[in-house]
Amino acid sequence: MTTDRRLLQTAPDRPGAFHCGWLLDGSGAGPRRDVILTVAGGRIGAVFSADEGPHGLKPLDWRDFTVLPPLVDAHVHLFLSGRSDPALRRMQLSPDPEEIFDHMTARVQRHLRRGVLAVRDGGDHGALALALRGCRGQRYPDEFVLRASGRAWHRSGRYGGAFGRSPAEGQSLADAVAEDGGGIDQVKIIASGINSLIDFGRPTRPQFDAADLKAAVAAAHRRGLRVMVHANGERPVADALAAGCDSIEHGFFMGEANMVQIAARGTVWVPTAGTMAGCLDALEPGSPAADGARRLLDHQVAQLARARELGATVAVGTDGGSPGVRHGRAMAVELALMSAAGYRTGEVVRCAAVHGARLLDLERTGVLQPGAPADFIAAAGPPEALWGSLEQIQAVYRKGLPVVWGEGI
Ligand SMILES: [Zn+2]
Known part of the structure; x- marks a missing residue:
């Protein structure tokens, strides 16, 4: 994109002000029209209606923009592109070590371009995202936050080999988690299978014994690590909740009782509904698999509606890297769902902003209010156009300064 000069007028030593056409502050409230937001010392100074007059300030003219907190994608796999071609996906499972980090850097840029300033990686068998995390400032900008789980845990012979590893022969999951010295940001456990596109609602069996899962979560918590659990189906989700996990990933077919539990416990649910939209795009229209993907998509949207009624805490994760789920671009798909x-x-x-920021333990809360870090993004047009305008964000600010990377984001 060409950088608009209006976006670059604040300097670190000088307070700035922005006349926002619309402000979505992240509190959950609806958009406020014509708001002036001031910035000083990297923090938000004041937020007030433009009707009050500019108070001697000369705000940047963002009257055509919707301003909101930076987005958080709470579930990605940076080692995969999200392309659907099966041959290409097989190749991506054993990537060229010379090229893979360039690809992952490009994927981070795709997130940034859509206003995603933090991602949580759900694992890869080579711990590549964890290696990338160590290259902050070189391979990705300082302002971007990458949380990595290294290699996810799954049971030998069950789903998940692409994303991690299994406990050793005869070793419990709990011992495996306790003994892992990997320098990770959180633990990822794959506790069920994936959903059949053909046999709608076929239950997937738990991968681990419930007591072992509970001990594994406790072992992670003793190490100060949060636990994200891939779980579909009533039993696997119930086991993960009883184990005290921090977030349920996917959670298809969890059922009413588990949803009530999620709301009551304050566990975070990351529904990744857009994975089914991605699948659908890649499948032949009218084929049994495409019909299955459509039903799964509708099912997950219905579960989301129930989560809203119950007041469950939902964070947004795209599962970027899954078939048809392109990094960055997938965020708007998930939000539209x-x-x-x-x-x-x-x-x-x-x-997408506040719940994600909490789940990733970001220092910023995400709510744009006086005293909060001046981290925000600007999208062209009104909030009604947001799912489209996120495709090409106008500006990303961190601590009151524009984030610029490469040829501009
Ligand atoms: Zn995943």
């Missing part, structure tokens, strides 16, 4: 489930735009932004 939340809209389809009945979430208002302000609520969607709270899930």
Whole structure:
């Protein structure tokens, strides 16, 4: 994109002000029209209606923009591109070591271009995202946050080999988690299989014994690590909740009782509904698999509607890298699906920014209020156009300064 000169007028030693056409502050409230937001010392100074007059400030003219907190993608796999071609996907499982980090850097840029300033990687068998995390400032900008789980845990012979490894022969999951010295940001456990596109609702069996899973979560918590659990189906989700996990990933077919539990416990749910939209795009229209993907998509949107009614905490994760789920671009797909489930735009932004920031333990809360870090993004046009305008964000600010990377984001 060409950088608009209006976006680059603040300097670190000088307070700035922005006249925002619309402000979605991340609190869950609806958009506020014509708001002036001031910045000083990297923090938000004041937020007030433009009707009050500019108070002697000369705000940047962002009257055509919607301003909101930076987004968080709470579930990605940076080692995969999201392309659907099966041959290409097989190749991506054993990537060229010379090229893979360039590809992952490009994927980070795709996130940034869509206003995603933090991602949580759900694992890869080569711990490549964990290696990339160590290259902050070289391979990706300082302002971008990458949380990595290294290699996910799955049971030998069950789903998940591409994303991690299994405990050793005869070793419990709990011992494996306790003994891992990997320098990771959180633990990822794959506790069920994936959903059949053909046999709708076929239950997937738990991968681990419930007591072992509980001990594994406790072992991770003793190490100060949060645990994200891939779980589909009533039993696997119930086991993960009983184990005290921090987030349920996917959670297809979890059922009413588990949803009530999620809301009651305050566990975070990351529905990744867009994975089914991605699948659908890649499948032949009208084929049994495409029909299955459509039903799974509708099912997950219905679960989201129920989560909203119950007040469950939802964070937004795309599963970027899954078939048809392109890094960065997939965020708007996921957000639009939340809209389809009945979430208002302000609520969607709270899930994508604030709930994600909490889940990743970001220092910023995500809510744009006086005293908070001046981290925000600007999208062209009104909030009604947001799912489209996120495709090409106008500006990303971190601590009151524009984030510039490579040829501009
Ligand atoms: Zn995943």
